[in-house]
Amino acid sequence: MKHPIDVHVGKRIRHRRWMVGTTQQQLAEKVGIKFQQIQKYETGMNRVSASRLWDIAHALGVPVSFFFDGIEDAPVPASDMPGDLLSxxxxxxxxxxxxxxxxxxxxxxxxxxxxxxxxx
CATH class of the missing domain: 1.20.5 (Single alpha-helices involved in coiled-coils or other helix-helix interfaces)
Incomplete structure (x- = not known):
């Protein structure tokens, strides 16, 4: 079962990757893993270890704290907006x-x- 924190961190990884225009393959190569692992991180299927999150943050040019931004906020989606803008x-x-x-x-x-x- 996916943990909400893992899902949030994964969405933030995907969000930042998209913002910098990097593919899953490119990020995986920078971090030294397979792109399938990036997919699993981004969906929250696999947890990201602290050291791997450090590597991902460095590769994407953000502090580790970026991946936890907004975690305390419970988003209230508007009826005409997608429930998850980051996806x-x-x-x-x-x-x-x-x-x-x-x-x-x-x-x-x-x-x-x-x-x-x-x-x-």
Missing amino acids: DREALELLRSYYAMPENQRKQLFELARVLSQAA
Whole structure:
């Protein structure tokens, strides 16, 4: 049975991997394991040891604490949003594209999205 903490950490691994545009194979090679193991970590099927999490954090350029961010928050999904944004490919691609833009364009896009969502 999957433990909720393992599932959360796995989702954060997948989220960061997507944000930096790395494949499971590329991450596995950096960490020195098979890509199937990355798949198992990302789904929470296998627990990530402390030393392996350290290696993954280093490979993805984040502190280990990144993988535990938001763990104390119980997300309350809106009815028109996917229950798990970190597993939604479209949402992750949107985030990656958003952060690839210059800051002034991001601010303008954010304001536009905020206004459009209020008008809906």
